[in-house]
Amino acid sequence: MKNHLKELRAERGWSQNALGEILGVSRQSVNAIETGRYDPSLPLAFKIARVFDLKIEDIFSDDEGEG
Amino acid sequence: MDDDQTERRGFLSFLIQIIRPTRADCWSLWSIFAAVIPTFVIGLGSSLTEQAVERGFEGAVPLAGWLGVHPALVIGVFVLTILAILGGYGWLYTGWYRRLDELERMIEFKALGTGMIVSVILWVISVSLTTWFPLMEPFVDTLIGAPLLVVWCASYMIARACFRRYHDA
Numbered sequence: 460m461k462n463h464l465k466e467l468r469a470e471r472g473w474s475q476n477a478l479g480e481i482l483g484v485s486r487q488s489v490n491a492i493e494t495g496r497y498d499p500s501l502p503l504a505f506k507i508a509r510v511f512d513l514k515i516e517d518i519f520s521d522d523e524g525e526g
Numbered sequence: 527m528d529d530d531q532t533e534r535r536g537f538l539s540f541l542i543q544i545i546r547p548t549r550a551d552c553w554s555l556w557s558i559f560a561a562v563i564p565t566f567v568i569g570l571g572s573s574l575t576e577q578a579v580e581r582g583f584e585g586a587v588p589l590a591g592w593l594g595v596h597p598a599l600v601i602g603v604f605v606l607t608i609l610a611i612l613g614g615y616g617w618l619y620t621g622w623y624r625r626l627d628e629l630e631r632m633i634e635f636k637a638l639g640t641g642m643i644v645s646v647i648l649w650v651i652s653v654s655l656t657t658w659f660p661l662m663e664p665f666v667d668t669l670i671g672a673p674l675l676v677v678w679c680a681s682y683m684i685a686r687a688c689f690r691r692y693h694d695a
Contacts, residue, residue: 483627484627484628485629485630487630487690487693487694488627488628490693490694491629491693491694496692496693497629497632497693500628503628
């Protein structure tokens, strides 16, 4: 799964640690999601979408769907 | 450290990862106990069984005779099963577990499982060696007891460091 989390975070000038605190997860989790090494659970994906005021599909995209 | 800075991949940083807690405020101490206590109990149980057998209490573990295996193996599996049930329940329902985020929980699951599998495999091998090759007994006796504690801890902590390293690369 691909995502634009890093770009969105950079636009707001947040560090991984700061975003982790907002989401209630560790910096390592934010890092792992950004690098595509870990796919967040659905509740966490919704939380991320709410933080950035976007839809989940605006942040995350399926590799196969992108063709 | 800059968040986006690529983490150093040297041997020293790997060693640091082995002992580094992800959330030092809540669970580093618990994780040490989680690794040490079951292994200590298993190692102690095995050693006590060995002592009992040496003193002529073979009949204390009749199941071992029926199955044709070493008494320590039977005791060990029994203790391990009880610990797995109690430990699993305690681990899942302690405040420590609830304070981990989902990635940390997944890493803990994988590391605990890996540590358990590695130590059980080594333990079965060591017990089998005693059964099949009596000459190995003096060497294996030392492997079954206290050193198993080190194996469990090392397997768990190394596995945890490897999983963390992978996800935090």
